[in-house]
Structure formats: C-alpha cells, structure tokens
Amino acid sequence: MAYDENRFIMAENNELSDRLRIRPEVAAKLVYYVYAYVDPRDSGIFYVGKGCGARALAHLDEAGESAKVRRIAELKAAGLHPRIDILAHGITDEETALRIEAAVIDALWPGKTLTNKVRGNQSLEFGRVALSELEFQYAAKPITIAEPAMLIRINKLYRPGMSAEALYEATRGVWTCGTRREKARYGFAVYQSVVREVYEIRAWHPAGTLEYRTRTPEEVQSPDRWEFSGTVAAELSARYKGGSVEKYFPKGAQLPFTYLNC
Numbered sequence: 001m002a003y004d005e006n007r008f009i010m011a012e013n014n015e016l017s018d019r020l021r022i023r024p025e026v027a028a029k030l031v032y033y034v035y036a037y038v039d040p041r042d043s044g045i046f047y048v049g050k051g052c053g054a055r056a057l058a059h060l061d062e063a064g065e066s067a068k069v070r071r072i073a074e075l076k077a078a079g080l081h082p083r084i085d086i087l088a089h090g091i092t093d094e095e096t097a098l099r100i101e102a103a104v105i106d107a108l109w110p111g112k113t114l115t116n117k118v119r120g121n122q123s124l125e126f127g128r129v130a131l132s133e134l135e136f137q138y139a140a141k142p143i144t145i146a147e148p149a150m151l152i153r154i155n156k157l158y159r160p161g162m163s164a165e166a167l168y169e170a171t172r173g174v175w176t177c178g179t180r181r182e183k184a185r186y187g188f189a190v191y192q193s194v195v196r197e198v199y200e201i202r203a204w205h206p207a208g209t210l211e212y213r214t215r216t217p218e219e220v221q222s223p224d225r226w227e228f229s230g231t232v233a234a235e236l237s238a239r240y241k242g243g244s245v246e247k248y249f250p251k252g253a254q255l256p257f258t259y260l261n262c
Contacts, residue, residue: 020084022054022135029138032097033089034104035131037068037082039075045108046071048087050094050101056084056131084131133160136242140194143243147236148262150177150184150201151245155256158191164232166214167197173227174207174220175257181226183262186233193246200233 022030035056037047047059047068060081062069075081087104091097145151157170171189175181181204189196208221210229220227248258 020057020060020131022057022131023139026135026138027053030086030089030134032091032094034087034091034097034100036085036087036104037072038085039071040080040083041075041078045085046082048101048104048108050097052094056086086129086131086134089134129160137192137194140242140244142247143195143240143245145188145240145245145248145260147186147260148184149186149188149260150181150257150262151188151190151248151260152257153190153249154196155191158189158196163214164197168199168232169212169214171197171199172230173210173212174222174225175227176225177257180259180262181228184259185262186236187228187230188240188245190245193244193249195240195243195245198233198236198240199228199230200236201228201230203230204228 030052032050032052033056034048034050036045037049037059038045049055049059051058059068059072062072072082088097088100091100152171152175154167154170158167162170167189171187184201187199187201189199204226205228207223207225207227208217210227212220248260
C-alpha cells in the first residue's frame with residue numbers, strides 16, 4: 001500500500017487530541033513507523049503497532065474487550081494515559097515496517113529479555129523516542145539569532161527527557177575553543193539542529209574546575225578545554241527554544257559549535 005501523508009493526520013473522536021496530535025509536517029517526516037504504548041507507572045511496553053500519519057493515536061479511545069483496551073481504561077481510571085514511543089521511523093514502505101513490528105513483538109514476548117549493550121547505527125536518528133520529542137523536533141521553524149552567541153551541538157550527550165541539570169551540564173562543557181568564546185554572551189544547547197535551551201554565560205573556566213552532578217570526572221577533566229558557568233536566559237529561552245538553527249551549521253561541519261555575532 002502506498003504511503004499517504006494525509007492518512008490519519010488526526011485521530012477521530014480522540015479525547016486527548018487537543019493535547020496529543022501529529023501535525024502534517026511531522027507525519028511527512030515519520031513516513032511509516034513502529035510505535036509502542038508504554039505504561040507510565042513502570043515504563044513497561046504493553047502494545048506494539050505500526051502505521052503512518054496519526055495511526056499511533058487510534059487506540060486511545062478504542063472500544064472492545066481486548067487486553068490493550070482494558071489496560072488503557074485502567075490507566076484512565078487512575079487519571080493517567082499511555083505514553084506513546086516511536087520505536088523506529090523514516091520507513092519508506094509498509095512491508096519493512098511490518099517486519100520491524102514483528103521483530104519488536106518477538107523480542108518483547110513474555111519470558112524474553114533484551115540484553116543489547118549498544119543501540120543500532122541509526123537509533124539516535126530514527127530509533128525509539130517519545131512522540132512528543134519528534135513533534136518538538138520536526139515542527140521546528142527556522143529562527144534568526146541577533147545576540148552574540150555560541151551555538152553548541154550536544155548530539156552525543158542529549159537524551160530525550162533528560163533533566164534541566166543534565167542538559168545544562170551537557171552544554172556548558174567541555175569544549176576546545178579559543179579566546180573568541182569570551183565574546184559570546186549566550187550559550188545555546190542544540191540537538192538535531194533544534195534549540196533545547198539558552199543560557200547566559202557568566203564566566204569561562206578551565207575544564208574540570210566546576211562540579212558536575214550528571215557527568216563523570218573522566219568526561220570533564222580534559223587539558224586545554226573549557227567550560228562555562230551561567231544560568232538559563234529566560235527571555236531568550238522563550239524566544240528561541242524549539243527553533244531550528246540548521247542554517248547556521250553548513251553541511252559537513254565538523255566542529256560541535258559555531259559563533260554568531262561575535
């Protein structure tokens with residue numbers, strides 16, 4: 001069956017649709033995908049499916065006597081709702097999506113345990129991630145930054161759902177940068193070309209000077225590297241957070257950061 005990006009863009013009669021939806025531009029990026037319904041009480045997956053458009057939302061108000069429907073009803077009775085994770089996306093044909101769905105179901109079947117230590121080569125880009133994160137990422141609009149800033153890509157350290165402290169510590173250090181850093185008033189945390197937070201830079205310090213709670217000493221004590229101390233720049237965060245800065249990073253750029261207006 002051919003992919004139709006207009007199919008299932010919104011789940012009909014979905015009481016959560018005002019809060020949980022899949023916009024057309026996001027659906028176009030997801031193409032076919034494999035998804036999981038997760039019980040927020042124990043983070044356990046209780047249903048796996050595949051589809052395109054807003055298929056992942058179709059079960060939220062489904063009727064019937066299946067175990068899936070009973071679990072969703074149980075969560076609603078407790079004032080909760082399932083978390084929907086996208087396990088794989090960017091799949092261009094339904095047959096491949098079906099095979100991935102079958103493999104995931106087999107892996108999660110009762111009595112089997114996943115022991116993988118390393119995720120697949122494309123897991124960070126197309127692997128499991130909360131639907132809300134993909135909405136945030138794929139719906140990002142280009143922004144123009146006027147302030148003297150350092151845009152810092154934290155692709156290797158970023159994890160969806162990470163705490164505010166972990167995000168700050170991933171952004172503020174540690175970097176091999178020259179004296180130009182002193183001209184940057186703001187540090188932008190960037191993941192997949194989208195601004196995740198904006199910090200006012202108060203001062204720069206040799207790497208390993210400051211205390212880290214979410215990173216090991218081995219990660220941050222590095223000769224000839226630098227880290228900054230600062231705070232969230234609330235006004236700029238409200239203006240820029242969630243915006244795309246893809247235009248500021250030329251294709252093939254190797255450095256994890258770039259300077260703007262300084």
